[in-house]
Amino acid sequence: MERGPRRQQPRDATPIPKVGPADPGVRREHGLRAANRFQKNRHRAGACESRVRQDLGHWRTSRWHPMLVQSARMVGVSVAREASSHTTIDRMKNEDLPKSVATSAPVRSVAAVLHYPGFDVDIARGELRVEGRPVALRPKTFALLLHLAQNPGRLLSRDELIEAVWRDIIVTDDSLVQCVSEVRAALGSEHQHVVRTLPRRGYMLDVARVDAPNDARPASAEGPHAAANRYSAFAEPVLEARTSWAAQSGAVATEGPAPSTTDAALQRPGLTEYGVVPSASNLPAELPPLFGRAEDVAALVRLLEISRMVSVVGSAGIGKTRVAQAVAQRLRDQPCDGVWIVELASLADGRLLVPTVARVLRHQVANDDGLPSLVRLISTQRLLLVLDNCEHLLEHAAVLVTEIMAGAPGVRVLVTSQEPLHTEHEQVFRLDPLGVPTSDDAAAALGFGAVQMFVARAKAADPKFSFDAQNARDVIDICRRLDGIPLAIELAAARVSLLGAFGLRQRLDERMKLLAGGIRTALPRHQTLRAALQWSYGLLTPPEQAVFDRLGVFMGSFSLDAAQRVASDDTLDQWAVLDQLGSLKDKSLIIVEGTRIPRYRLLESSRAFALERLEATGLLEATRRRHAEAMTECLTGSDRLEEPLVRTRRIAPELDNVRAAAAWAIGPTGDRKLAIDLAAATDMLWDTRGFNDEGARLYRDIEPWLDQSVPPNSAARFWFAVADLRMRTEAKRQAEAALKAAALFRGLDDRFGTFRSLTVAAHQFTLLANREDARQALDEAATLYDDAWPTWLETSLAFCRVLFAYLVEGDHATAKKLADAAIVGHRLGDTFFVDRCALMLPSFDMAAGDFTSALHRCDDILASSSVEESIQLLSQTLVIRAAALLNLGALRQADATLRTACTLLMHAIGPSTYPYCYVAHLLALQGRLTDAAKTIGWIEARMRQTNRDSIPPIALSSYKAARDIVDAAFSAEDRERQSSDGALLNLEQITSIAFPCE
Helix, strand or coil, rough: CCCCCCCCCCCCCCCCCCCCCCCCCCCCHHHHHHHHHHHHHHHHCCCCCHHHHHHHHCCCCCCCCCHHHHHHHCCCCCCCCCCCCCCCCCCCCCCCCCHHHHCCCCCHHHHHHHEEEEEECCCCCCCECCCEECCCCCHHHHHHHHHCCCCCCCCCEHHHHHHCCCCCCCCCHHHHHHHHHHHHHHHHCCHHHHEEECCEEEECCCCCCCCCCCCCCCCCCCHHHHHHHHHHHHHHHHHHHHHHHHHHHHCCCCCCCCHHHHHHHCCCCCCCCCCCCCECCCCCCCCCCCCCCCHHHHHHHHHHHCCCCCEEHHHHHCCCCHHHHHHHHHCCCCCCCCCEEEEEECCCCCHHHHHHHHHHHCCCCCCCCHHHHHHHHHHCCEEEEEEEECCCCCHHHHHHHHHHHHCCEEEEEEECCCCCCCCCCCCCECCCCCCCCCCCCCHHHCHHHHHHHHHHHHHHHHCCCCCCCCHHHHHHHHHCCCCHHHHHHHHHCCCHHHHHHHHHHHCCHHHHCCCCCCCCCCHHHHHHHHHHHHHHHCCHHHHHHHHHHHHCCCCCCCCCHHHHHCCCCCCCHHHHHHHHHHHHHCCCCCCEEEECCCCCEHHHHHHHHHHHHHHHHCHHHHHHHHHHHHHHHHHHHCCCCCCHHHHHHHHHHHHHHHHHHHHHCCCCCCHHHHHHHHHCCCCCCCHHHHHHHHHHHHHHHHHHCCCCCCCHHHHHHHHHHHHCCHHHHHHHHHHHHHCCCHHHHHCCCCCCHHHHHHHHHHHHHHHHHHHHHHHHHHHHHHCCCCCCCCHHHHHHHHHHHHHHHHHHCHHHHHHHHHHHHHHHHHCCCCCCHHHHHHHHHCCCCCCCCCCCHHHHHHHHHHHCHHHCCCHHHHHHHHHHHHHHHHHCCCHCCCCHHHHHHHHHHHHCCCCCCCHHHHHHHHHHCCHHHHHHHHHHHHHHHHHCCCCCCCCCHHHHHHHHHHHHHHHHHHHHHHHHHHHHHHHCCCCCHHHHCCCCCC
């Protein structure tokens, strides 16, 4: 635009008004520059002031930015805002001011629809119609077509097109070429030739425009546009100011009547008619990479297709914002009015929520009528609104969303919050932590989002870092212990360059101090782990904070009953604790696992924060005591006749909490009596889960405290727990413990306790091949049995008799009859001891030489659900199955089965000799004679230490068969030397010889 000579401002000129948003501290450079141009031309417009007042009476400007009004006032123009008027200045061309106002040349107006032979470009609808048929285009593609259509026959350079369509966004020529290709494809084969490519120069729409009187509306010389035509010289700077301000601040409208078609066209992306290209989104130009969230993003996109309001709910630092941004990025080209993210973390006053949303959407609303005005302004728009970090503004956000749902049917809302809004239309999507590996395999670990993120962030901090087999276990354990929380992983990975993966892993117990120093541009609460958790904690009410703190003593998951016992006190009863648990769950501070009988869990980082709070308030020790008491009460239960499988299922999930409670109880600040009661309540916990060694160590630590001061009931229950652990290497000690328990229960006149202790004693004496003591215990137990007791107690006695007949008396026929009777005669209910009777049947088949039947029986047991309840049952079934395979000549299958069985059995019943009788036989049949000889030497040394008669007959048969093969292969001297070498080995060494790493 050609400028005239600079004119000095008159001394008495009115000061230039300050233009900009409501904040007086913000000045917009472009707006001031435009205002300066108006002031310089003020002397030219002053003479026409009265005529302007008259002719602009119908000039509707209600949807224009206040800068336009301020600029008009600079030349003395009062803008009439009559709602009945529906005309708009569509275009004012900046020509030199004519000598005679009456002869000013009219400017061309904007057509709502641009017509070309065979196709139309509808500006108001944002639509291309080919032969009258609408053709869908992406917003950027339509913006390119519109710019070509508004300049038919003119060569448009690549730079001009990119500036018009992708203003303020850096793109390559590939984006332009793609849009041109899409335009040609949309026009079809008959019309695509009109978009010409001029090599190395640009593009041109090579077609003549067809005028349509109904769409092209030139301003009448006598109509309301006449004034605008006559005074376009001062009106052009007004529009320039509006354009510049819109591009700078994003605010283009004030509330008023519905826009005309041309106003609507102005709001659409990619238009250049007014020199403005408003962006259809405020998304960042480039988003950071997202790890392990592809399924979550896809699920949210699908949810937004069927529900207009979706809340992404999750704990602090779990990645809600990143996921919401990715969803918005995926959907940015779908809503014709764009995708808009409103960041609310820094907004402390909920009353500012509506103005904040309006500002992001480039609207201005009045303070006294804000929400209705905003809803009216967006009522005809189609857009996606993302409200990010709403947890501290829940009430205001809920009201806003509810009104938008009711009054703006084309608007979809995506919310991120630590707690749902609880509105009528809300669809809640709980965001889980990133996936973490379940094994230590390095290659497989890279398929999990937590490891992917850690590796990427560690490499960003230290380019020399590499994920390999050496540090895989450390990295995987770090990700597990951080629960897959993206913020914690990001902060931890930043420390790798200083500490290394191993050093970082070793220091994770101090995570609150360790995980600090995040990205400087992040929100302050995302720069340290403690700050993120403190933000969430600060949103809680005092009762919620108290319950949250007390839940920190739980290790792993916990039951509702345990939580109520630990978290309640004089001010919070158990029902109040239930209410607070619900609130903490809504606020994403506890995780609910399971549906039928839900359990609850704090994430490890949240737990560490809660423990810090307890320690800071001096309540840690008192809460740990309550935790140990609660665990004792939960394990003991109220029904002594509870069926074993039912009890096992009930107490098995408490293993981690029992460990934590026991560690405190036997520690320096613990309680010995409480430790005894807790240990006494753990019978069946260790045995069925395969942690017998751990249970035995706990009992040995506590046993010295059993003196006369311990109440008899506590002592009796403790000795019964020791006896019921059923470790073959501890059989003698456990038999003695069972007799102690029986004596104490007799003194208490406890018939049930005495019966249970005697059946356990009979089982242990049978394993020791102690005929007399085993028979005596069985006979006394039989006299105590009460027919009113549950069936499982009768079956437990029957199992002891089956085992006695098989192992001690060697009467396989009688043992089989007893087992069949126990299996057939049991009533519906618990199958704990019935399964153990069933496990005896394959041994009876093998004793009779029917190895195929034995194999089938083992497979039936493995296919049942019972093996899922007891690692002991599983491991013993696998051992017998391996023996059947061995005798059937299936050596490869027997080898694989024995590998697994020996490992599991070690955990189930401790070091055991009899499985290695089958191992020795397998090695001999495989031709590994030296290894077989060493294994036989190890077996014989173990037999000398324990009781040879406790080994099942079938296992002894395999041992003898292996010894015969070895004796035939070696001289007596060589055989003795190898046997001696084997006797010096421990269980781990003999296992590694038998089953070398594959």
